[in-house]
Amino acid sequence: MGTAKKRCAIYTRKSSEEGLDQSFNSLDAQREACEAYVLSQTSEGWEALPDRYDDGGFSGGNTDRPGLKALLADIEAGKIDIVVVYKIDRLTRSLADFARIVEVFEKHECSFVSVTQSFNTTGSMGKLMLNVLLSFAQFEREVTGERIRDKIAASKARGMWMGGVPPLGYDPPTDGSRTLKVNANEADRVRHIFTRYLELGSVHALQRDLEANGIHSKFHITAKGRRMGGLPFSRGALFHLLRNRVYLGQITHKGQVHDGEHDAIVDAELFEQVQARLDAQVRRHRSAAERRTIRAPLMGKLFDAAGEPMSPTTSRGKSGRS
Numbered sequence: 210m211g212t213a214k215k216r217c218a219i220y221t222r223k224s225s226e227e228g229l230d231q232s233f234n235s236l237d238a239q240r241e242a243c244e245a246y247v248l249s250q251t252s253e254g255w256e257a258l259p260d261r262y263d264d265g266g267f268s269g270g271n272t273d274r275p276g277l278k279a280l281l282a283d284i285e286a287g288k289i290d291i292v293v294v295y296k297i298d299r300l301t302r303s304l305a306d307f308a309r310i311v312e313v314f315e316k317h318e319c320s321f322v323s324v325t326q327s328f329n330t331t332g333s334m335g336k337l338m339l340n341v342l343l344s345f346a347q348f349e350r351e352v353t354g355e356r357i358r359d360k361i362a363a364s365k366a367r368g369m370w371m372g373g374v375p376p377l378g379y380d381p382p383t384d385g386s387r388t389l390k391v392n393a394n395e396a397d398r399v400r401h402i403f404t405r406y407l408e409l410g411s412v413h414a415l416q417r418d419l420e421a422n423g424i425h426s427k428f429h430i431t432a433k434g435r436r437m438g439g440l441p442f443s444r445g446a447l448f449h450l451l452r453n454r455v456y457l458g459q460i461t462h463k464g465q466v467h468d469g470e471h472d473a474i475v476d477a478e479l480f481e482q483v484q485a486r487l488d489a490q491v492r493r494h495r496s497a498a499e500r501r502t503i504r505a506p507l508m509g510k511l512f513d514a515a516g517e518p519m520s521p522t523t524s525r526g527k528s529g530r531s
Contacts, residue, residue, distance in 0.1 A: 212254035215290040219243040219257060220280050222264040222299045236263050239295040246324045247293060255291065269302040270350070272310070281310070284319050291320045302350055304340070365462040368469040374437075376455050377427040378474050389455070389471035396474040398424060399456060402447070403475055403483050410486065412447050419447075451483050 221239040240261075247257045260283070264276035272278075277300075283289050292314065294300050300321075301307045314321055322328075328335040361371050369387035378399040379389040401424070406415045419425075420441045428439030442450075457480055458473030459466050 212252070214254045214256060216288065217247045217255050217257050217291045217293050218260065218262055218280060218283065218289040219247070219293050220262045220264075220276065220300060221295065222267060222269060222274070222276070224268050225266065236265055239299065242295050242324050243293045246322075257293075258289070269298055269300070271303070272301065272306050281313055284313060284317050287317065289319055291322055293322050293324065295324050297323050297326060302347060304344065304347055362462055365460050366465070366467050368460050368467055368471075370460070370469070370471065374427070374429055376453055377450065378456065379471065387470065389469070391472050391474055395427065399450070399474055400479075402450065403456075403479055406447075406451060406483055407479075407486060412444050412451070412487075412490070416442055416444050416447055448487070451487060454480075456480065 219240050221236045221243075223235050223239075240263075244257050247255045260279075262276045262280040264274040267274040267276075280289070280292065284292070292300075297307075301310060311321065313319075326338070328338050364371055364387065370382065370389045371387065375381050375389055378392060378396045380392045382388055382390065402415070402419065405418060406412065409415050409418060424442075426438045426440055426442055426446060428436070430436055454461055454466060455469070455471075456473060456475040457477060458469050458471060460469040461467070
């Protein structure tokens with residue numbers, strides 16, 4: 210009686226797209242190593258399937274990968290007995306994702322083998338080792354994230370712009386530096402907004418004035434060609450703009466203010482006058498809210514059948530009394 214055939218699917222993944230157009234790349238290297246391992250198990254009935262399950266240019270941090278989706282679909286269809294990978298982290302770097310993937314494997318009686326780590330999920334020891342290795346992979350990923358965050362914080366402390374859509378008045382760096390470039394036309398628009406706010410004394414009035422004069426938010430096109438911005442300002446956007454210390458030539462990071470490498474486009478005196486007016490508005494609104502609370506101590510505590518908060522009202526009779 211011959212050995213039962215075991216259909217082996219080889220899965221490969223490479224995070225970076227660099228070099229994928231070459232005739233031989235790391236995806237090919239992974240597949241060759243896996244094919245050689247499957248060949249060494251021929252006496253056990255192993256045979257490599259011709260179908261390719263490759264994910265070039267995809268991170269192992271999530272499962273949204275076409276090659277992996279095709280692999281799982283074929284496992285659920287009963288076409289695969291063993292999944293062979295070069296290293297465990299080629300399949301996934303997330304313990305949570307791995308647990309879900311292994312659940313699919315076990316449900317359809319599919320084993321999992323790592324060539325360079327020499328174990329599979331058919332035994333309890335293999336499952337234990339997989340969890341240990343994935344724990345270290347996840348730990349390494351988290352440490353890498355911490356290093357990136359530390360680098361961003363250090364760069365911002367040196368006044369560098371660390372990406373994102375620049376605020377109105379500036380263009381992103383184009384010379385390989387991390388320094389925002391002043392957009393002269395937009396800078397005039399920003400100074401007009403600051404000055405006009407002091408003249409009107411209200412963000413609500415400022416919003417209406419800007420919309421009436423066709424002064425809109427920053428327009429930009431994303432790297433994917435999506436058109437964004439160029440719309441009338443919301444009150445929230447205006448509050449953010451008027452508070453933005455980037456216009457003083459500064460960079461902020463988690464509450465810390467640093468001198469930026471870019472040029473300021475708003476005079477310090479004008480900026481401080483605007484801040485004082487904004488602060489006065491906040492205090493006035495807060496006082497009004499406190500007075501309303503005193504007059505109506507149940508405000509915010511009673512709700513109607515739809516769950517909406519109930520607010521007090523007053524009316525006067527013919528006598529003129531409330």
